[in-house]
Amino acid sequence: MNYTATEMMTISAARALCNSDVCFVGIGLPSVACNLARRTHAPGLTLVYESGTIAAKPSVLPLSIGDGELCETALTTVPVLEMFRYWLQGGRITVGFLSGAQVDRYGNLNSTVIGDYRKPKVRLPGAGGATEIATYCGRIFMIMRHHPRAMVEKLDFLTTLGHGPTGRERRQFGVMTAGPVLLVTDLCMMQPDPETNEFMVTSLHPGVSRDQVRENTGWEVRFAGEVEETEPPTEKELQALRDLHASTERAHCGRAVTA
Amino acid sequence: MALFQPLPDAVSTLVHDGDTVALEGFTHLIPFAAGHEIIRQGRSNLTLIRMTPDLVYDQMIGSGCARKLVFSWGGNPGVGSLHRLRDAVEHGWPNPIEIEEHSHSGMAHAYSAGAAGMPSAFFRGYLGTELPAVNPSIRFLDCPFTGQRLACVPAHHPDVAIIHAQRADREGNVLLEGIVGVQKEAVLSAKRSLVTVEEVVDDLAVTSPNAVVLPSWTIAAIAVVPGGAHPSYAHGYYSRDNSFYVAWDDIAKDRETFAVWMRQHVLEQGPDIFGERARLCT
Numbered sequence: 001m002n003y004t005a006t007e008m009m010t011i012s013a014a015r016a017l018c019n020s021d022v023c024f025v026g027i028g029l030p031s032v033a034c035n036l037a038r039r040t041h042a043p044g045l046t047l048v049y050e051s052g053t054i055a056a057k058p059s060v061l062p063l064s065i066g067d068g069e070l071c072e073t074a075l076t077t078v079p080v081l082e083m084f085r086y087w088l089q090g091g092r093i094t095v096g097f098l099s100g101a102q103v104d105r106y107g108n109l110n111s112t113v114i115g116d117y118r119k120p121k122v123r124l125p126g127a128g129g130a131t132e133i134a135t136y137c138g139r140i141f142m143i144m145r146h147h148p149r150a151m152v153e154k155l156d157f158l159t160t161l162g163h164g165p166t167g168r169e170r171r172q173f174g175v176m177t178a179g180p181v182l183l184v185t186d187l188c189m190m191q192p193d194p195e196t197n198e199f200m201v202t203s204l205h206p207g208v209s210r211d212q213v214r215e216n217t218g219w220e221v222r223f224a225g226e227v228e229e230t231e232p233p234t235e236k237e238l239q240a241l242r243d244l245h246a247s248t249e250r251a252h253c254g255r256a257v258t259a
Numbered sequence: 260m261a262l263f264q265p266l267p268d269a270v271s272t273l274v275h276d277g278d279t280v281a282l283e284g285f286t287h288l289i290p291f292a293a294g295h296e297i298i299r300q301g302r303s304n305l306t307l308i309r310m311t312p313d314l315v316y317d318q319m320i321g322s323g324c325a326r327k328l329v330f331s332w333g334g335n336p337g338v339g340s341l342h343r344l345r346d347a348v349e350h351g352w353p354n355p356i357e358i359e360e361h362s363h364s365g366m367a368h369a370y371s372a373g374a375a376g377m378p379s380a381f382f383r384g385y386l387g388t389e390l391p392a393v394n395p396s397i398r399f400l401d402c403p404f405t406g407q408r409l410a411c412v413p414a415h416h417p418d419v420a421i422i423h424a425q426r427a428d429r430e431g432n433v434l435l436e437g438i439v440g441v442q443k444e445a446v447l448s449a450k451r452s453l454v455t456v457e458e459v460v461d462d463l464a465v466t467s468p469n470a471v472v473l474p475s476w477t478i479a480a481i482a483v484v485p486g487g488a489h490p491s492y493a494h495g496y497y498s499r500d501n502s503f504y505v506a507w508d509d510i511a512k513d514r515e516t517f518a519v520w521m522r523q524h525v526l527e528q529g530p531d532i533f534g535e536r537a538r539l540c541t
Binding site: 067071077112124129175252 | 285330340344349385386407438504
């Protein structure tokens with residue numbers, strides 16, 4: 001079966017989640033990957049959304065983190081303060097799945113501004129839950145499209161801590177969790193060098209060259225000693241992903257726009 | 260005791276120019292009808308507090324109601340930008356807007372401190388982010404017992420909190436259920452509060468395990484506005500109008516298109532239009 005680079009990205013991100021994970025899900029690409037994992041190899045994966053819905057089992061992708069179906073299918077729904085205080089800060093979440101407008105080589109994220117903070121060229125949505133998700137989930141997975149403007153040498157603003165500006169600041173800030181351990185893009189998979197915490201390419205998606213990755217990365221990208229080739233999507237994975245998108249499309253856009 | 264009032268009267272009594280106002284509802288139960296009434300009454304110089312400004316603050320900011328925004332995530336969920344918010348921040352249109360930016364955890368803690376009568380909230384947050392460098396309201400202190408570094412934010416004490424709820428009983432006690440967000444904290448942190456409800460019933464019939472019940476004496480005014488959360492939703496009454504959230508992107512992108520839409524759908528309408536809009540989402 002033919003597949004797109006975006007499908008490869010989503011499927012390889014989904015594979016990183018396992019049945020026993022309790023995952024704090026961001027909207028957009030992370031939500032697609034998490035819901036795909038539940039439909040394929042990890043039916044027991046627990047999805048937690050910041051709206052307070054714990055163990056949500058949506059039949060289609062929610063458009064927002066607070067769609068009604070998340071609450072209807074959840075094991076329980078808690079107030080937002082409790083979600084951040086007991087469940088996240090209390091250390092109950094094993095993995096957080098994040099994305100952002102910019103990431104640097106140490107997995108720090110910017111979702112605040114492009115340009116100067118006081119006179120931004122582009123005002124982005126801001127931190128939301130990410131700042132605390134990144135410091136209190138056991139591990140962080142990141143998913144982003146590979147582009148030199150997204151994978152940058154220097155962030156315009158550090159919204160969310162990865163391994164810190166020089167890769168070594170997590171402990172200094174009193175953060176005891178592992179931080180970003182995986183960055184999945186539409187070209188490759190990257191993992192931090194155990195010595196320096198710099199993200200390096202550990203697996204290239206089928207048909208992607210090293211030069212392609214270099215051209216699309218804003219810093220001088222490094223490759224692991226042994227770079228693997230990502231397993232192409234199976235027919236089952238692709239079908240599950242396409243079904244998910246098709247049913248989502250029907251659910252959200254079937255109705256005429258009102259008001 | 261809560262006073263039952265038509266929405267225009269309640270807004271006119273409770274919301275004044277220059278007030279600090281919090282319209283809360285985390286994706287669910289966003290008080291759009293009340294936001295539109297504030298726009299129609301031409302309120303200005305407001306400090307708007309809200310975790311996720313959402314379309315309702317995009318509309319209020321684009322209409323020139325706001326002087327300052329206190330928030331934690333200002334996007335159109337699953338769609339992209341809030342173009343009116345961006346235009347105000349990036350180009351000062353229709354007026355420059357001051358922003359005070361937090362994380363979700365910081366905002367939720369600030370409401371909770373307000374509700375608890377505390378001057379500030381402290382928690383384990385804002386570690387390693389540059390937000391404290393641009394927001395002097397984010398500070399740090401050491402735990403007196405362990406020395407652990409804790410983030411500290413001032414409590415929210417809005418002049419008015421406005422929420423939408425599923426129902427009120429005839430005494431003015433209010434029930435909301437489903438995704439309950441930070442509404443209880445917002446109401447209890449505020450000097451005055453206004454609640455719009457889907458309906459008034461004889462008995463609140465509290466059955467859901469996470470129902471929030473606000474006693475009548477915590478509320479200044481209740482206005483019955485069926486559909487008053489549209490295009491957000493009211494669990495058990497109507498669902499989120501996701502297609503409208505998608506459509507808003509094009510409406511809000513352009514100043515003129517936005518102005519025309521606001522004239523037609525907000526300025527020339529009243530609270531009664533919401534019932535009809537929500538019925539299309541059931």
